Amino acid sequence: MNLEEANLSVGYVAKRCGIKVSTLHFYETKGLIRSWRNQGNQRRYKRDVLRRISVIKAAQKIGITLDSIKQTFADLPNERTPCKGDWANLAKNWQKQLDTRIAYMQKLRDSVTGCIGCGCLSMENCPIYNPEDELANEGSGAVLLDRK
Template sequence: MSEAAVRNERATRRIDTTEPLTIGDVIRRTGVSASALHFYERKGLICSARTSTNHRLYERHVLRRVSLILVAKRLGISLADVGEIFQALPTDHAPTHEDWQRVSRAWKRQLEARRHQIEALERELTGCIGCGCLSMKACLLLNPDDALESEGPGPVRIQRDSAP
């Protein structure tokens, strides 16, 4: 059978959307390794059922969860933050439109806060590059005599000024 015929057969074949997916199916559909799926499961980000032979079976809505995990990783969102957001979603059935809307609004707020922090850091770095640290009085990284120790670790002036 030609490659085009195989593609055509796949396209016309009806998919039983109630049938769970094997781990191989999820790997093929998401590009995520089995070890990553096991890790996500241990972290409570996804869940599976077991067959009598102890093979994992996944509901189809797991594909969306895994896809969101991959997008979050690309955006630099930690798995802990993903887990926090996913706690608002049901694990025993596909989330409703309202569930996804609630989650997306929460994520949007987090991304907006992160964007503000990045923009503030970008402004500071542009200033640093522009001054070349010739102006030690204006530099937000300056901490003479460790006077800022009581305010916490790291570049506290930058963190304080870039807080949303």
């Protein structure tokens, strides 16, 4: 790589992407982005880091975990920054996760005022759905929400 390509400062990238410098450092420690050091030992980034960070932020907004984002980036040839075609494939891969989350959130929305199988037995209708906390045998937490 030509180090002259890595000429964007930490401050510029942070400002341009609308994130804090500490977030850049965090993404770097997580292996999501990469920087190079100039002769003064200052971090410098290639311009494509702007797209990479934008993909990270977009994915996070829709609930994709950093681990999933990292794995997706790792699956790209030479761990390159996603191009338009890559973005289409990323979106397809993440749609299933999103559909699952949406279905869970709809189930939560429709059930949150009633029994969710958490074992608290504090609601009047819990004994109907979960007498004596029988649902504890199925697992911990809101087991009715986790049923398929």
